[in-house]
Amino acid sequence: MNYKVYDVSMPIFNGMPVYKDKPTKQPNISVVQDFDTATARESRLDMDVHCGTHIDSPLHMVPGGGTMEVIPLETMVGPCRVLDLTNVTGGITRADLEAQTVEQGDFLILKTKNSAESVFNLEFVYLSVDAAEYCVEKGIRGVGIDALGIERSQPGHPTHKTLFQANIVIMEGLRLGDVQAGEYFLCGAPLKLLETEAAPARVLLLQFTQ
Secondary structure, three states: OEEEEEEOOOOOOOOOOOHHHOHHHOOEEEEEEOOOOOOOOEEEEEOOOOOOOEEEOHHHOOOOOOOHHHOOHHHHEEEEEEEEOOOOOOEEOHHHHHOOOOOOOOEEEEEOHHHHOOOOOOOOOEEOHHHHHHHHHHOOOEEEEOOOOOOOOOOOOHHHHHHHHOOOEEEEOOOOOOOOOEEEEEEEEEOOOOOOOEEEEEEEEEEEEO
């Protein structure tokens, strides 16, 4: 069986798009030794765990919530469905998802206008709380979005909390410009960090062909 691999992860570099363009969220990559002083080159990375493509755990928004260790890797590896929501402006609503095919156990990948932008936009498309509630009702296992946050300016962070309470995985910072709507096989591997509320991830979508 043949397949095509789509790398839907953000590249990591100093100057990359970061949430709200905060300088403190920029990754810093430095060379700690090079061939002028040693026989091997080595670099060091200083990076926010919410930088670029990443996965949130409940501790991100829920005091005492679970760390990355509570998220089963199996949840982030398996069939997924990319939904074309590029017509949406503002928040993705329950009605937007009801117009799609959503089934129990799905991992939904939300492709929006965000994927067409190369810089951070304060008016990014996000997932509204009523859409999050619909995801809970449908019993999906995870949701990914092409924004650095799954919600925007929502007091109390109800979208995150609604999904976390139902053990729905949240994946943020995807880049879906080259991906069409349809069925894929998701390989989402967060760094194996302990006791953190998020972890950077390399996320691949596999499209199988005859």
